[in-house]
Amino acid sequence: MAQEDADIFAEVGARLAISRSEIGVSQAAMAEAIDVSHRAYHSYEKGKRGIPIEALIKMHRRYQVDVAWLLLGTQSIRAGHDFEALKSIETSLDQYLDGAGIKIKSEKRGAIAARWYESQLKGRNVTDDEVHTWIEFARE
Template identity: 30%
Template sequence: MSSTTDHEDSHQRVAQVREHFGLSQDKMARQLGLSLRAYANYERGERAIPIELLRGLYEQFSVDPVWLLSGDGNMILDRDVRYRLDQKTLDGVLVSVERIEQRLEAPLDAKKKARLIGLLYEQCQLLRESAEQILKDSRIGRLTR
């Protein structure tokens, strides 16, 4: 179950990113390929932040997805870190986490989701396997059910 504070804070961080770059809601929405209404709903906390928004903010503005969800770390990834991340692996992890959430009764709270993304990405890098392969491990399967 998500905590109200995490939920509200992550939406405030979406607005903080936009303000950091000096963009209007309309310009930010267009840069992310969203309608103004959808984007505004994310900032107001009326809609949960989807994986696509995390990915778009990361790709367009180098926003750290873990920071956006949890507030831990820095808003903008250091350029060296950004270019060391494996986009294909990160995309696979984000898709896998989304699938896990779809099986849950309630969405993960922002901090747990951020930790899961970070841990799964790290395991993919260490084991040189895809997120789907790692999630097929019966021990992990039991944890994510």
């Protein structure tokens, strides 16, 4: 697989993990909902392979996930969400991880971003210490 493809798969995988976490379902439940095996879905979130268009359509129909956001990172996860706030959270998280030399799996990164974003939507300010604790639990 070309590096560019690997990067695309990793980006889509991270957004899949964020979406799934935001919806509040397990990987197994999402796999069942979109008619793929748990192993296949896990590989999509890990960025090991691309998710089929049929699965994306089922995800959109069942959970109203924005397919453009999943594929390209544009728009919002669901209508009414603050894309700029989520993008800011992801950027802050990635800067911290890169600066600290911390590697975590894409699905765990997505879960952290989703939790942070959900807290912000509820009007709760998340401290750096909380984010650092979440990262420690997620480390590889």
